[in-house]
Amino acid sequence: MYEKELFSAELQKEIKDRFYYVDCDPHIGAKRLFFENAGGSYRLKAAVEAGSDKDAYPDCPDRDHHSARWLNDILNRGMEDIRVIFNAKSGVIATDLTATQVMFNMVRTIVQNVEGTNMVTTALEHPSAFDAVNYYADKYGKELRVADTSNETGGVEAEDIVKLIDRDTVLLSVMHASNFSGAAMNIEKIVRMARDIKPDLYIVVDGVQHAAHGIFDVEKAPVDGMNFGPYKFFGCRGIGVGYLSDRLANLPHHKVIRKPQNEWRLGSPVPMQMASITEIVNYVCWLGSRFTQSQGRRELFEEGMKRIGLHEKGLLERMLDGTESVPGLRHISGVKVCPDCRDLTNRDLIVPVVFEGADHGEIVKEYERRGVILRETPMSSMFFDRILGSFGMDGALRVSPLHCHGAEDIDEYLKITKEIAESLR
Numbered sequence: 001m002y003e004k005e006l007f008s009a010e011l012q013k014e015i016k017d018r019f020y021y022v023d024c025d026p027h028i029g030a031k032r033l034f035f036e037n038a039g040g041s042y043r044l045k046a047a048v049e050a051g052s053d054k055d056a057y058p059d060c061p062d063r064d065h066h067s068a069r070w071l072n073d074i075l076n077r078g079m080e081d082i083r084v085i086f087n088a089k090s091g092v093i094a095t096d097l098t099a100t101q102v103m104f105n106m107v108r109t110i111v112q113n114v115e116g117t118n119m120v121t122t123a124l125e126h127p128s129a130f131d132a133v134n135y136y137a138d139k140y141g142k143e144l145r146v147a148d149t150s151n152e153t154g155g156v157e158a159e160d161i162v163k164l165i166d167r168d169t170v171l172l173s174v175m176h177a178s179n180f181s182g183a184a185m186n187i188e189k190i191v192r193m194a195r196d197i198k199p200d201l202y203i204v205v206d207g208v209q210h211a212a213h214g215i216f217d218v219e220k221a222p223v224d225g226m227n228f229g230p231y232k233f234f235g236c237r238g239i240g241v242g243y244l245s246d247r248l249a250n251l252p253h254h255k256v257i258r259k260p261q262n263e264w265r266l267g268s269p270v271p272m273q274m275a276s277i278t279e280i281v282n283y284v285c286w287l288g289s290r291f292t293q294s295q296g297r298r299e300l301f302e303e304g305m306k307r308i309g310l311h312e313k314g315l316l317e318r319m320l321d322g323t324e325s326v327p328g329l330r331h332i333s334g335v336k337v338c339p340d341c342r343d344l345t346n347r348d349l350i351v352p353v354v355f356e357g358a359d360h361g362e363i364v365k366e367y368e369r370r371g372v373i374l375r376e377t378p379m380s381s382m383f384f385d386r387i388l389g390s391f392g393m394d395g396a397l398r399v400s401p402l403h404c405h406g407a408e409d410i411d412e413y414l415k416i417t418k419e420i421a422e423s424l425r
């Protein structure tokens with residue numbers, strides 16, 4: 001169904017050329033399949049290179065001389081490009097060192113200023129968002145309500161979230177897409193249903209894992225907060241980014257006192273980081289321009305992300321079902337995709353795989369010996385125990401390629417998977 005959405009071989013090559021180290025590990029000079037992009041995505045060459053020269057300038061961007069104005073333009077451009085990513089026509093952009101810090105700041109500000117007795121989140125959240133809610137619920141004596149996951153979809157159903165919300169709910173925190181199952185939540189539907197119960201409900205969304213695979217749109221899904229980390233979105237480490245609605249931005253928060261009430265900048269911004277984010281948007285727009293005549297930056301960006309999502313669904317379908325020459329994960333004996341939702345509409349390219357009866361730590365090593373990098377998600381990890389428990393599982397592997405990969409990369413991975421599965425019999 002999605003096969004026709006795969007990029008042409010020519011475009012695939014152009015894409016690969018724009019990223020560092022797609023097919024090899026530069027340390028050992030060996031070919032490899034890096035299927036661990038949920039831990040940190042491939043870096044765009046332009047995003048890495050955009051930074052360093054900006055940091056060489058001593059000029060403060062707030063001054064009014066030539067190089068200062070140049071740096072200030074870079075900052076402003078980066079801020080505008082973050083708005084393009086979120087489709088934020090209003091609200092405020094906040095940054096911190098990590099996406100987690102942005103999330104804790106948003107949740108703290110809401111709980112300190114909004115009346116209510118309970119806070120709602122889901123069992124699927126990364127500790128980054130789950131613990132922000134848990135920590136402040138505990139600190140301010142709010143009841144913590146946690147929506148269950150669905151084994152059918154690998155996500156959390158809107159109905160299961162909404163049944164926990166009432167007039168006394170301080171906030172809802174829900175992720176855009178899971179870093180374990182790849183399930184993408186229907187944020188528009190969740191917002192609509194949640195606000196049917198409490199029209200002024202504050203809603204924050206962890207966008208970290210969806211950023212590289214799909215579209216954010218805070219105009220269509222008017223949440224109060226959303227975050228992402230550029231290093232999981234073709235860019236670099238060292239910054240977390242957040243969108244805040246006007247009403248959230250204007251709540252009392254940590255601030256230099258004489259700045260405007262909606263100012264979230266604490267201290268000096270970093271032009272190099274903003275230049276790097278602009279390169280992410282430039283890249284996605286370039287990709288979009290291969291498919292549409294539109295000239296608007298958001299339109300190009302949306303088209304680019306849409307095409308990335310479609311190509312990745314083509315890869316996902318191939319991974320799950322295989323082809324005539326190589327069986328997919330669903331057809332390799334001893335291997336199971338779990339949870340595995342048949343409908344790919346709301347699935348990002350992150351796949352949980354179980355080798356029945358095997359030690360997944362050992363399996364990861366087997367893959368590495370064959371040049372494939374992926375992640376074990378064991379019950380002993382604080383990042384996965386709650387999530388695995390919610391699905392009744394006790395461990396898995398996480399396989400996370402990226403749109404930079406082509407069908408031949410998936411086939412190679414499937415051949416190796418079959419070989420490892422057979423060696424265990």
Ligand SMILES: Cc1ncc(COP(=O)(O)O)c(C=O)c1O
Pocket residue numbers: 038039098099100101126128129175177178179206208209229240
């Ligand atoms: C879904 C999700 N949310 C949040 C985070 C935290 O991001 P950061 O480490 O940039 O704060 C991660 C990191 O893996 C993640 O996967």
